[in-house]
Amino acid sequence: MxxxxxxxxxxxxxxxxxxxxxxxxxxxxxxxxxxxxxxxxxxxxxxxxxxxxxxxxxxxxxRPDDPPPTERPPPVAVAPPSAGVSPMMPDSTPPPTMASGEPPPKPLGQVIDSGVRHGTDQRVYYVVGVSVPGQPRVSIGLAAGRRAPDGRLTTDLLVNGVEGSDRSPGFHEIGYDERSSGEPVPTFGYFVGPAQRIIGTVDGRQVDARLARWSVDKQVVIFWFDPGKLTPGERLDGIIARDGSGRRL
Known part of the structure; x- marks a missing residue:
């Protein structure tokens, strides 16, 4: 009862x-x-x-028309320079991959000079080919490296997608440098679409990224944040992109 x-x-x-x-x-x-x-x-x-x-x-x-910036940054996927990575749990973030003395992956298209210097080396970004098992539409990754005066490249970090398409519209992986040593890598990533401005938010403060288009595909917009405005490794709270008319993408 x-x-x-x-x-x-x-x-x-x-x-x-x-x-x-x-x-x-x-x-x-x-x-x-x-x-x-x-x-x-x-x-x-x-x-x-x-x-x-x-x-x-x-x-x-x-809600793409909400007051900016509210969109959460994409998850990070970090891969060794010569290989893709396997899918991860949504909340997992692997440690960044450092250069291991192996020859860096060959850049696809032009190498982008960020304007940041580490001694005599240039901080550069470049697209490389990757291979992810079972994901035929993921074929590129974005590398952050250094270029010596003689043109030699050293890869510090490489990020790439682990599912879907690497050319789908919108933000893709964002690279954060969480190493405790070595030359710091400014936060970077890429966006697919007609972005003319990319704005990140951290602690309520808005920070504009610097942009460059990939020479092979102009729809791929590579961006990075000035380390003097956003400390390398510091996580963004939000990120948005706007076109030439100021419309949020």
């Missing part, structure tokens, strides 16, 4: 004129029922909070 049935049974005495109301039983069963309801209510509140969180995540991606 459930608590509700026992409560009803205790109160059924009121239906007979000659019966006495068992007040103690009614109060005891009533307390049990209220306790059960409180426990159920707490579980329902937890479920409601979880559903609210899902709605917020969906809204961020579904």
């Amino acid at each position: 459930s608590e509700l049935d026992r409560l009803r049974h205790a109160m059924r005495a009121t239906e007979r004129p000659d019966a006495m109301l068992d007040l103690a039983t009614v109060m005891r069963e009533g307390r049990r029922l209220r306790t059960r309801r409180r426990v159920a209510g707490a579980g329902a509140a937890t479920l409601a909070s979880g559903l609210a969180a899902v709605v917020v995540v969906v809204a961020l991606g579904a």
Whole structure:
């Protein structure tokens, strides 16, 4: 018999004129029922909070005209210079890959000079070929490296997608340098589309990225942040792109 049935049974005495109301039983069963309801209510509140969180995540991606910048940066996928990477859990972030003394991957198209210098070396970015098992539409990655005065390249970080298409419109992987040593790599990534301006947000502060188009495909916009405005390795809270008319992409 459930608590509700026992409560009803205790109160059924009121239906007979000659019966006495068992007040103690009614109060005891009533307390049990209220306790059960409180426990159920707490579980329902937890479920409601979880559903609210899902709605917020969906809204961020579904409202392109919201006040900028609110879009979350893409997840990071870091690969060795000569290979692709396997799919990761959404919340996992592997450590950056450093150069291991092997010859750097051959650039596809022109090497982009960022304007940042490390001694006599130039900080450069360039697109390279990658191969991800089972993902035929992922064939390029973006490398951050250094170019010596004699033209020799050293690759510091390489990021690439792990699923879908590497030419799909929008933001792709963003590279963060989380190393404790070596020459710091300014935060970088690429966007596919007619972007003329890319704006990142960190701690409520907006930071404009520097842009350059890939010589092989002008729809691929490579961007990086001035290390004097955004500390290498510091995570962005949001990032957006705008076209030449200021419209959010």
